[in-house]
Amino acid sequence: MSPQQPRLSLDDLVAIDVHTHAEVSEGGQGSLSAELDAAAGAYFHADHRRPTLPEIAAHYRERKMACVVFTVDAEAATGTPAVPNEEVAEAARRNPDVIIPFASIDPHKGRAGARQVRRLVEEHGVRGFKFHPNVQAFFPNDRLAYPLYEAIEEAGAIAVFHTGQTGIGAGAPGGGGIRLKYSDPMLVDDVAADFPGMPIVLAHPSFPWQDEALAVATHKPQVYIDLSGWSPKYFPPQLVKYANSLLQDKVLFGSDYPLISPDRWLADFAQLPIKDEVRPKILKQNAARLLGLDQQQ
Structure with a gap:
């Protein structure tokens, strides 16, 4: 892929998926153990083929x-190294028309993580940072993570937190050691x-x-909710109600690709009783x- 790809054009986009995973590095190394990876695939009833970053872009x-x-x-x-954040950033540099780079830093890295x-x-132009408290084994309000939050806030970046049950480790003995309390x-x-x-x-x-x-999203003005990781047909009724009303400006389309494809998610979303004027907000705006x-166009 040439580095000279055109820049992202908001007007040309059908949607923005705010939640996709780089699960394999250029060298073929996954970011989860074989046990946790297999459990996630079984939980989502997916063959769980792990696309490369160029394949995600395509x-x-x-x-x-x-x-x-x-x-x-x-x-x-976990003892398993993550896909390097720099690889995600480089993929975004090569594919600026489609990929928006976020990163992830283990909160146990403290001030060294803040420097990262x-x-x-x-x-590298990273726009936000993903935290998965279950897999990273930390409480989000633990002060050990605060140096990272301070750096993220100072940089004007976004923090994404996995919330609720996780498919990682689901069905494995002891849930693969993953604790839901986090x-x-x-x-x-x-x-x-x-x-x-x-x-x-x-x-x-x-x-x-x-x-x-x-x-939390209703009370705190800077808190949003993404709808990834579930088929929309299984959304709790109160989530649909709030997405249609009080939180219509703070709910975001996310798939959890490759575990859930955007095609499947959008097909099921089309069946929800979402107001016509709210759909484009959730999908892109x-x-x-x-x-x-919207300020770069």
Whole structure:
């Protein structure tokens, strides 16, 4: 792929998928153990073929969509290195018409991680950072992560937190050692209160804490919800109600690709009773505003 690809054109996009995963490095190394990877594939009833970054770009370009791409750095808890953040950033540089680069830094890295935040934003154009409290084995409001949040807020970047149940480890003995207690969205409420200048995305319908996520997003102006990781036909009724009303400007399309394809997600979303004037907000406009893309046109 040539580095001279055209820049992202908001008007030409059908949608912006704010939640996709880089699961394999250029060298073929995955970011999860074989056990956790297999459990996730079984949970989502997916063959779980792991596309490369160029394949992700091609997949979304064919669909006239842009996508936020990130890995998950949970090396301290899992012992498995993440896909390098620099590879995601380089893929975005080569495919600026489709890929929006996010990164992930293990919160256990503390101030060393904060230095990485600054470097990735300043030198590689990273726009946000993904946290997966279950896999990274930390409570979002644990002060060990605060140096990272401080750096993210100072850099004007976005923080994404997995919330609710996870397919990672589901069905494996002991859930693969993954603990669900870390992903209660009320723990992120503390972070939102302490870092009011840091936009936050609560990723996924937050079962079994959906009402808590809706409360946080309603109460904290910088908190958004992405709809990834679930087929829309399984969304809790209260989530659909809030997406249609109080949170219509703060709900975002996300698929969780490659575990759920954007094609499947959009087909099921089309069947939801979402107001006509709200659909384009969820599919593109809210993400464009959050990411600052509407100011670049």
